[in-house]
Amino acid sequence: MAVRIAVAGxxxxxxxxTLAVGLARAFLSTGEKVSLLDLDVEEPNSHLFLSDLREVNRRQVISSLPAVITEHCVACGRCKEFCHFNAIVVFDKATVLEEFCHRCGGCVLVCPERAIVEKEVVIGEVIKAVGRGLELVSGWLEVGQANPGPVIREVKAEQVAGDWVVLDCPPGSGCAFVESVEGADLLLGVVEDTPFGAHDFRKVVQVARNAGMRIFAVINRYGMGNGDGVKVCEEEEIEILAKVPFSEAAHRALAQGGDPYSVSPDLKGILDWIRDALLERLER
Amino acid sequence: MxxxxxxxxxxxxxxxxxxxxxxxxxxxxxxxxxxxxxxxxxxxxxxxPEEVSSQRVRLGMVARVDTGACKGCGRCWKTCRFSAIEERNSRAYVIPELCEGCGVCALVCPRPAIEMVEEETGDVLFGQSxxxxxxxxxxxxxxxxxxxxxxxxxxxxxxxxxxxxxxxxxxxxxxxxxxxxxxxxxxxxxxxxxxxxxxxxxxxxxxxxxxxxxxxxxxxxxxxxxxxxxxxxxxxxxxxxxxxxxxxxxxxxxxxxxxxxxxxxxxxxxxxxxxxxxxxx
CATH class of the missing domain: 3.40.50.300 (P-loop containing nucleotide triphosphate hydrolases)
Structure with missing residues (x-):
């Protein structure tokens, strides 16, 4: 069984x-089979740090949107009454407000006249690319679509070859994050060593704890902030696998799309260290 | 203005x-x-900010299953678009994190064994900086x-x-x-x-x-x-x-x-x- 590592913060x-791509490279360097899933489907960026990949597959993510057949609609208002998202207004006929619709299908079910049908809309894309032994699957939410959940689910449903599956998760602690980490074997937190990083990581920890996941942390920009990131891990009794010092040189290289595993010997050493720590903790 | x-x-x-x-x-x-x-x-x-006051708000709904009434017919988990209901011990089980509160499960349940309840969303805070x-x-x-x-x-x-x-x-x-x-x-x-x-x-x-x-x-x-x-x-x-x-x-x-x-x-x-x-x- 492949091990799924959710990298979140x-x-x-x-x-x-940076950590997700770097860790994938570090596993690869020891001959492990690795797949990287970019689940930040609103703003996917993993591919920017992996310039030598070749696209092998691309497919659309389709969702359904209710459409009113106006000839059949008698404006009874049942759909509007049922819709929990206020996505339907009824004047002389029912009208669907696309941006509020959650595609639950409820209006179709309640309409006594069968005047609501579902039409297919493209809400995103899943792109698979390979290169240098690495497999990357990225999700792309169509700009203007509000709900990333279905695209995240499609990326996760993609058949992947890796024994190690690294999940590059979206920021936040809401539904996109929950969808992303669901089913992961462990959560690897990237915690900025600042009051902000600490505050936001605490929420991530709550979700992961509720899901019964093992949690490890990597402190990033160590020495830049006030030490709150380290403190929160101690309070939450989360093992810190590494502290990555704040480095101007690393920032410069990564801003230009440098491969995290190759930009500096220091960073490579840290990534190898984190990989080995994970191998040991998981007794692999 | x-x-x-x-x-x-x-x-x-x-x-x-x-x-x-x-x-x-x-x-x-x-x-x-x-x-x-x-x-x-x-x-x-x-x-x-100082003197921060906080108020809990409830803006969403979540499905709740009455496991006593549920017969495990599966209509709810087959209809749910958000994979938010699973079969556990031959009964419906709601994964609250995935539930969007749409109410479709309650609609299709023949018993009825599912109720939609208000869910706490979070806190709105207010302070003076x-x-x-x-x-x-x-x-x-x-x-x-x-x-x-x-x-x-x-x-x-x-x-x-x-x-x-x-x-x-x-x-x-x-x-x-x-x-x-x-x-x-x-x-x-x-x-x-x-x-x-x-x-x-x-x-x-x-x-x-x-x-x-x-x-x-x-x-x-x-x-x-x-x-x-x-x-x-x-x-x-x-x-x-x-x-x-x-x-x-x-x-x-x-x-x-x-x-x-x-x-x-x-x-x-x-x-x-x-x-x-x-x-x-």
Missing amino acids: GKGGTGKT | RPKEIVVVSGKGGTGKTLITALLASASETKVICDCDVEAANLHLLLK EWGEILYAELLPGRGSSGRLVSELKGRARKRAMALGCSWLLVDGPPGLGCPVISAVSGADVVVLVVEASLSGISDAQRLLPLLRRFDVDILGVANKCGISEDLDRQLEGWLEEESIPLVVKIPFSPDIARLYGNAIPPKDLVDISALANRIQ
Whole structure:
């Protein structure tokens, strides 16, 4: 069984993608089979750090949107009454407000006139690319679509070859994050060593704990902030696998799309260390 | 008069949205400040409001199964579009984190064994900071209704700004381009687009822009963490120019700014955003 590692942080810009891509490379360097899933489908970025990949597959994510057949609609208002999202208004006929619709299908079920049908809409894309032994599956939410959940689910449903599956998760602690980490074997938190990183990581920990997941942490930008990131891990009794020092040089290299595993010997060493720590903790 | 609504967004996280919102707050006279990143609220950690009051809000619904009444027929889990119901011990089991509260399961249940109940969404908080009143919210971890919490929070902030006769309602937006961002940007007069001078920062802002264009808003550009590479700076500036978005402020990448910020101290003396404040006025 493949091991699924969810790389998450709560706060945005803490280094999730850097760690996810770097860790995937570190596993690869020891001959392990690795798949990387970019689940930040609103703003996927993993591919930017993996310039040598070749696209092998691309498919659309389809969802259904209710459409009213106006000739059949008698404006009874049952659909509007049922809809929990206020996504239907009824004047002389029912009208669906697309941006509020959650695609639950309820209006179709309650309409006594069968005047609501579902039409298919493209809400995103799943792209698979390979190169240098690595497999990357990225999800892309169609811009203007509000709900990333179905696209995240499609990325996770993709058949992957890796014995190690690294999940680059979205920021936050809401539904996109929950969808992303669901089913993961462990959560690897990237915690910025600042009051902000600490505050947001705490929420991530609550979700992961509720799901019964094992949690490890990597402190990022160690030395830049006030030490709250380390403190929160101690309070929550989460093992810190590594502390990555704040480095201007690393920031410069990564901003330009450098591969995290190759930009500096220091960072490579830390990534190898984290990989080995995970292998040991998981007794692999 | 209706206050001018200014929303700060960037697509990517960690680009400096909160920093710029805080500095804008310090640069204007009368305003209400509102942090719409309800999944990872940070502005209050920087502005340190006092006498914070908090109110629990219930904005969503969640399905609840009466396991005594459930016969395990499976209609609910077969109909649920969100994979939020599973079969466990031959009974329906709701995964609350995935439940969107649509009520379809309760509709199709023949018993009936499913009831829709109100769900706590999170807390709306309100406090007084040195630079103005701040409203923010903390989504309960894992809840699905962050977009609705954003709308609720913004509605309250608008009312407050009206009541106080403020000229500005200043909004710190969430990352990404999904539901919470759409809720945060809707109703804005001015959007401040913060573009980090990095490959991912530029790429994410480029993806966000078509969404912003759907709203009737003025877009002002701020470039952050500049000077890392001439190439990136040129790429960033060239793109904004192409899109006719004025680049109002350029902030250099600076470990000094990062260190102050990392200690929750707004780097007022190191970053001058008066040009942005003037432009909005």
